[in-house]
Amino acid sequence: MARFTGENLTCIRGERCVFTGLDFAIQPGGALKLVGPNGSGKSSLLRLMAGLIPPASGSLAWDDGAVSEDPEEHNGRLHYVGHLDAVKTVLTVAENVRFWAGLRPGADTARSAVVAALGVFGIAHLVDVPGRFLSAGQRRRVNLTRIVSAPAELWLLDEPTTALDAAATAGLEQTMARHRAGGGMVVVSTHTEVGLDGAEVLDLSDFAENVHDEADSMAVGL
Amino acid sequence: MARFTGENLTCIRGERCVFTGLDFAIQPGGALKLVGPNGSGKSSLLRLMAGLIPPASGSLAWDDGAVSEDPEEHNGRLHYVGHLDAVKTVLTVAENVRFWAGLRPGADTARSAVVAALGVFGIAHLVDVPGRFLSAGQRRRVNLTRIVSAPAELWLLDEPTTALDAAATAGLEQTMARHRAGGGMVVVSTHTEVGLDGAEVLDLSDFAENVHDEADSMAVGL
Amino acid sequence: MTRFMHIVRRDLYLALRQGMDSAMVVMFFVLAVVLFPFGVGPEANILARIASGVIWVAALLASMLSLERLFQTDFEDGSLELLSLAPMTLEVIVLAKVTTHWLTTGLPLIAAAPLLAVLMNMNIDGFGTLILALAIGTPTLSLLGSVGAALILGSRRGGVLLSLLILPLYIPLLIFGVSAVDSAISGFAVRPQLMIMGGFLVATLPLCPWAASAALRQALE
Amino acid sequence: MTRFMHIVRRDLYLALRQGMDSAMVVMFFVLAVVLFPFGVGPEANILARIASGVIWVAALLASMLSLERLFQTDFEDGSLELLSLAPMTLEVIVLAKVTTHWLTTGLPLIAAAPLLAVLMNMNIDGFGTLILALAIGTPTLSLLGSVGAALILGSRRGGVLLSLLILPLYIPLLIFGVSAVDSAISGFAVRPQLMIMGGFLVATLPLCPWAASAALRQALE
Amino acid sequence: MFDRFANPARFMRFSKIVLPWLAGITIICIAVGLYLGLFTAPADYQQGESVRIMYVHVPSAWMALFCYTNMAIAAGIGLIWKHPLADLAAKSSAPAGACFTFLALLTGSLWGKPMWGAWWVWDARLTSMLVLFFLYLGYIALNNAFDDPTRGSKASSVLVLVGFVNVPIIKFSVDWWNTLHQPASVFKAAGPAVDTSMLIPLMLMAVGFTTYFLWIVMLRMRGEIIGGKIRAIRLRQVHG
Numbered sequence A, B: 001m002a003r004f005t006g007e008n009l010t011c012i013r014g015e016r017c018v019f020t021g022l023d024f025a026i027q028p029g030g031a032l033k034l035v036g037p038n039g040s041g042k043s044s045l046l047r048l049m050a051g052l053i054p055p056a057s058g059s060l061a062w063d064d065g066a067v068s069e070d071p072e073e074h075n076g077r078l079h080y081v082g083h084l085d086a087v088k089t090v091l092t093v094a095e096n097v098r099f100w101a102g103l104r105p106g107a108d109t110a111r112s113a114v115v116a117a118l119g120v121f122g123i124a125h126l127v128d129v130p131g132r133f134l135s136a137g138q139r140r141r142v143n144l145t146r147i148v149s150a151p152a153e154l155w156l157l158d159e160p161t162t163a164l165d166a167a168a169t170a171g172l173e174q175t176m177a178r179h180r181a182g183g184g185m186v187v188v189s190t191h192t193e194v195g196l197d198g199a200e201v202l203d204l205s206d207f208a209e210n211v212h213d214e215a216d217s218m219a220v221g222l
Numbered sequence C, D: 001m002t003r004f005m006h007i008v009r010r011d012l013y014l015a016l017r018q019g020m021d022s023a024m025v026v027m028f029f030v031l032a033v034v035l036f037p038f039g040v041g042p043e044a045n046i047l048a049r050i051a052s053g054v055i056w057v058a059a060l061l062a063s064m065l066s067l068e069r070l071f072q073t074d075f076e077d078g079s080l081e082l083l084s085l086a087p088m089t090l091e092v093i094v095l096a097k098v099t100t101h102w103l104t105t106g107l108p109l110i111a112a113a114p115l116l117a118v119l120m121n122m123n124i125d126g127f128g129t130l131i132l133a134l135a136i137g138t139p140t141l142s143l144l145g146s147v148g149a150a151l152i153l154g155s156r157r158g159g160v161l162l163s164l165l166i167l168p169l170y171i172p173l174l175i176f177g178v179s180a181v182d183s184a185i186s187g188f189a190v191r192p193q194l195m196i197m198g199g200f201l202v203a204t205l206p207l208c209p210w211a212a213s214a215a216l217r218q219a220l221e
Numbered sequence E: 001m002f003d004r005f006a007n008p009a010r011f012m013r014f015s016k017i018v019l020p021w022l023a024g025i026t027i028i029c030i031a032v033g034l035y036l037g038l039f040t041a042p043a044d045y046q047q048g049e050s051v052r053i054m055y056v057h058v059p060s061a062w063m064a065l066f067c068y069t070n071m072a073i074a075a076g077i078g079l080i081w082k083h084p085l086a087d088l089a090a091k092s093s094a095p096a097g098a099c100f101t102f103l104a105l106l107t108g109s110l111w112g113k114p115m116w117g118a119w120w121v122w123d124a125r126l127t128s129m130l131v132l133f134f135l136y137l138g139y140i141a142l143n144n145a146f147d148d149p150t151r152g153s154k155a156s157s158v159l160v161l162v163g164f165v166n167v168p169i170i171k172f173s174v175d176w177w178n179t180l181h182q183p184a185s186v187f188k189a190a191g192p193a194v195d196t197s198m199l200i201p202l203m204l205m206a207v208g209f210t211t212y213f214l215w216i217v218m219l220r221m222r223g224e225i226i227g228g229k230i231r232a233i234r235l236r237q238v239h240g
């Protein structure tokens, strides 16, 4: 099975160096939890891993093959969940899920498969409901259904529990555990507690160019 | 000092009855914590309290005077913090804060006052930084600065800790406590833990038209 | 009044900082007019004949295009919500926005019009009236447009929908505006047309902010 | 290819479900043309003289307006991000979007053109060529426009900026499109103009999706 | 009057009884009106046979204005008293109104060719009528532009009220500006200046068009109410 690694990564956004000299390595079945204060670059690192932004320096590798050499292939092996849910309001839940699954090889877009995938997040009963009727949490669940409806080894999840209530959060934790048990990898950014047994923790603030102590200035301000 | 009450409130959004028969009363120095699963109507109730949406039935009163009689006066005594931060990317932090303060009587818009207000949330050092360079959490802090930069008795905060790290959350809790000590009122909606001593808790799901058990269907789905 | 100025000042400042707002509208205006010599051919007398009409139509389109964002950005970033919660009537806020819109688009259009009139070979007798008519007409365009801009907030199709809503309402202004210029060129009196346009302005000045605030309140519900 | 069709099918379906997309573009087209008789005055011979130019200019503007949202909604709701992460080249995705855009706007414009030609009193000899020229020209408009639509993503001023970017690129099409119709009316050969327009189409077909994808990648950074 | 139909259930019962009557009257009036108009009424000494277009043109023009006025009233009631059926009535009238307007424009053009020598002239009556057509289309477009139907109907209600200024302009355009178009000859203070043999078919057609309008609007309102019920079921699905 494959290994996903990053070496000496630097990320520059809006003329500012967000992090530099960052290394990581994820084994099959492994997990990485990104933490750090606001603006420390958790989302940026995830987008970098997805190939949405090129690193200013350093490189990503999949089993010793550079990711930048075949971005399309890299796309094929990852699922990315960002801040936006990409749920079309005029399409039903099933249509939404089926569209995204249909873009990937090896996905089963039959209705029964879609219903099963929705069941994983407890929204199988919403299968024929148009997106506009969904609450924020339900939308998020539809978005998360994408990642189980088509297989991909690497899951990149940016604050996936935002807007989820306790029940849905528990469901997501179980799903991630199952994915890892099957040899998948998970990278999660979070401010709150997310259950990820044996996950490596990466604190982004350790890689800032000049570490600032916002906590201090906070204390002074109060 | 005044009392803020709502009686027999019903809220209909997009053809759906979100909650009905809801009563609340807040005393000076009191606090109300809104909880409930996704889509139960926490944000809707806050918008209703702010006067952004009219109740489908029932009424809000400030010290026995109906709020709907003089909406402008009601606006003058409340601060509302919603999901959106209203931070203009091309204005500096100081300009952003000063604009909102300037719309209210009794606000001090001198630079020193603005810096002091920013200090409350630990971002005094960002005073001259343009909005576009702020991270999600920093933006939220700028938005929260609004509520201390001009006085108002009633604070309506919709998931105010979203995107805040631990230090900033602690700062917000202290600020709310100080506001209440001075006789102010606070209404907060939240999915996570927010420290509000002696706050009354209002579970929105108790007022849904027909209580649903999503938790069950979730368990079945897994 | 001071809070009215407070909002106008911020919006002007934003327009200047975000840069190019006015410049872009003027450029669109110029481009739209310039398309006609390409489309119709360079014959001077034909161009002169249609000059006033083309300039007015281009002004309507330019004003319409820029109106799409009158409330849009404030709506999307939550500012509109907070503005409506400020302790002042929403009508005043709308009026402040309309004022800024006119200062940043109407005025520059008026300034650019003579240049275009020259490009289109318009008779020199019409220049004064063209400017005068635009000066009376463009505030009305901004006012009428504010209603449309408020109505489309949160809808799925912005620009195209807006055009459908407000272009029909612009037509009377177009008719009288052009007719004023043509009368001036033919040596007739232009007072009646300008008076009617002034009447439009006086009528829309209270009505449109009121209708626009009603629409805004609905958008914020 | 099947995934290309997968995207086209979804977008067509969305356009139909969201309803009125095409209808609105056609309505804007009609409105823009109809403004001219108001502006220029109702003289039939003048209108006939400028008919082909006005129809082409209106078609450019209608196409431009509808292009603003080509990628916008997908960008705002996060779909574009996910599309770009699909295991296929971004160029194909752009081409699918352009195809849908043409089917939902170009085709209806072509269908509406004869009606407008009647309203503008155009000579009947030009009708066939007008339709043919629009059929060759509108896909090019959509292709060129896709580059502009990708470039403006995330900018503060959508519509106006887009017009500045793409209207200048549209001018060659306008010139040859109008000249083809006028030649047909005067009884000259129209082949040369149509050939040139066909050349534009062949040139933009590979170039524009490539440029648009480059712009999209930057917008998503 | 409003209280009586205040709830949709009562409206459903009421309309079920009325609908067949409206349908019957519509068919009879239009059939007889068309027969009289096309075959028995005299041809005009000036206009010849083309005058028969009048029997469609004039009622549809009247209906175009009538519909819009109705919509404006319904929209006003919907906005001020928040009456749910008023919004539905306004929404349901729009397509019919747009069709009548289109019919008036079409028949007018057909009539214009023999009378004025052109399909279309840009005079005040015709122009303002065209604007009315665009207002109808704008209303329909705005109504459908939102995910939330209540938001759509409120926004479009504001539009309909703003656009109402156009109605008096259409009505009086022939008096205010000298135009090619006929001034009013039926509804005049001095009584109709039209021969009875023409007036009777014209009136029959007008009645038929009106009942047709009511018929269609009621049908559509029923459809909207049922659609609302379906949406409610959906919503219940979503929220348990």
Ligand code: HEM
Residues within 6 Å of the ligand: E054, E057, E058, E061, E062, E065, E104, E105, E106, E107, E108, E109, E111, E112, E113, E115, E125, E126, E129, E130, E170, E171, E181, E182, E183, E184, E185, E186, E187
């Ligand atoms: C597209 C072109 C036309 C349009 C949009 C149009 C529009 C209208 C409208 C809106 C009315 C109703 C006026 C009212 O209620 O006061 C009307 C009535 C009428 N129109 Fe037209 N019209 C058109 C062409 C014509 C032509 C070509 C003729 C015949 C020469 C004609 C003859 C009439 C007559 C006789 C009436 C009835 C007037 C009355 O008794 O009140 N129209 N038309």
Ligand SMILES: Nc1ncnc2c1ncn2[C@@H]1O[C@H](COP(=O)(O)OP(=O)(O)OP(=O)(O)O)[C@@H](O)[C@H]1O
Residues within 6 Å of the ligand: A013, A014, A015, A016, A018, A036, A037, A038, A039, A040, A041, A042, A043, A044, A045, A204, B132, B133, B134, B135, B136, B137, B163, D221
């Ligand atoms: N699109 C962008 N353009 C320019 N700079 C950006 C952009 N997005 C983020 N930044 C900047 O990059 C830095 C890192 O942002 P990022 O979103 O990665 O932080 P984060 O750790 O995810 O923060 P949060 O806890 O708020 O989600 C911040 O300083 C932010 O201002």
Ligand SMILES: Nc1ncnc2c1ncn2[C@@H]1O[C@H](COP(=O)(O)OP(=O)(O)OP(=O)(O)O)[C@@H](O)[C@H]1O
Residues within 6 Å of the ligand: A133, A134, A135, A136, A137, A163, B013, B014, B016, B018, B036, B037, B038, B039, B040, B041, B042, B043, B044, B045, B204, C221, E148
């Ligand atoms: N603008 C709107 N138009 C129509 N319906 C809406 C709108 N906003 C929310 N709703 C619906 O109203 C209900 C309550 O939403 P609300 O945002 O108040 O819930 P909430 O308790 O704040 O949920 P969350 O935990 O996701 O913030 C939901 O079912 C939602 O779908």
Ligand SMILES: [Mg+2]
Residues within 6 Å of the ligand: A042, A043, A044, A158, B136
């Ligand atoms: Mg982040």
Ligand SMILES: [Mg+2]
Residues within 6 Å of the ligand: B042, B043, B044, B158
């Ligand atoms: Mg909420």
